[in-house]
Amino acid sequence: LMVWLRRCTHYLFIVVVAVNGTLLTINAxxxxxxxxxxxxxxxxxxxxxxxxxxxxxxxxxTFTGVPGTATYYGLIITVYTWxxxxxxxxxxxxxxxxxxxxWLPSCxxxxxxxxxxxxxxxxxxxxxxxxxxxxxxxxxxxxxxxIADPLETAFKYPRPTLPPYMTPxxxxxxxxYNSPVALGAGAGAVLSVTMAALGCKLTTWTYRWMAA
Numbered sequence: 001l002m003v004w005l006r007r008c009t010h011y012l013f014i015v016v017v018a019v020n021g022t023l024l025t026i027n028a029x030x031x032x033x034x035x036x037x038x039x040x041x042x043x044x045x046x047x048x049x050x051x052x053x054x055x056x057x058x059x060x061x062t063f064t065g066v067p068g069t070a071t072y073y074g075l076i077i078t079v080y081t082w083x084x085x086x087x088x089x090x091x092x093x094x095x096x097x098x099x100x101x102x103w104l105p106s107c108x109x110x111x112x113x114x115x116x117x118x119x120x121x122x123x124x125x126x127x128x129x130x131x132x133x134x135x136x137x138x139x140x141x142x143x144x145x146x147i148a149d150p151l152e153t154a155f156k157y158p159r160p161t162l163p164p165y166m167t168p169x170x171x172x173x174x175x176x177y178n179s180p181v182a183l184g185a186g187a188g189a190v191l192s193v194t195m196a197a198l199g200c201k202l203t204t205w206t207y208r209w210m211a212a
Contacts, residue, residue: 042144046137046184047191049101053077054132054192057110058124058199063206067115074107096147102139106132121200129196133188137181 056077057070078100085098109131110124117123 042137042141042180043184043187045099045101046140046180047187049103049140050106050133050136050184050188050192051195053103053106053136054110054129054195055199055202057107057132058128058196059202061110061114061124062121062200062203065119067111067119070110070114071104071107074103078103099140099144099147101136102143103136105139106136109135125193125196125200129193130189132196133190133192134185136188137184141181 053074057073060073061067061070081098081100085100088098089095110128113128113131114120114124117127
């Protein structure tokens with residue numbers, strides 16, 4: 001019975017985080033459509049995706065104790081998100097409206113940190129967290145280079161109606177900072193260490209719950 005409960009808890013968490021990752025992508029990934037706020041939204045997008053990925057992947061990795069499962073987790077949420085992107089495309093939205101994040105390389109770095117330190121949990125938190133936080137914005141900016149230009153998309157399709165408090169006043173590119181990749185990576189590298197620690201703590205709590 002305990003083995004069955006353990007497996008159910010394991011897969012349920014993966015499904016829950018993967019579905020929430022898909023929703024995060026839909027909500028934070030449509031910055032490509034709001035041209036005036038494109039780079040501001042990219043920073044929010046980067047941080048939210050980094051934290052979501054870190055806590056789920058570290059939990060899955062430490063729960064199984066097998067290097068490679070973080071990459072498997074990244075593959076699962078990637079498939080979920082591509083399905084969601086296909087659904088939005090079928091509804092008539094432009095193909096580039098939802099930007100599917102590139103999670104897999106960051107997950108591989110997380111697995112590498114866990115494997116190279118002989119499954120040391122504290123090294124995973126520190127090294128793995130920093131590697132994910134710094135790499136994800138970079139990979140996703142490279143990803144954006146391959147899709148349609150935001151201005152082209154904005155002119156080609158009608159902009160959704162926004163409430164007054166959300167209506168962009170002027171372009172925000174470069175107003176508060178020069179590099180959205182650097183800002184996203186810097187904030188993500190700090191915050192994802194905390195999320196990695198939380199992922200490890202979730203594993204501890206899960207084992208305690210199963211043993212009760």
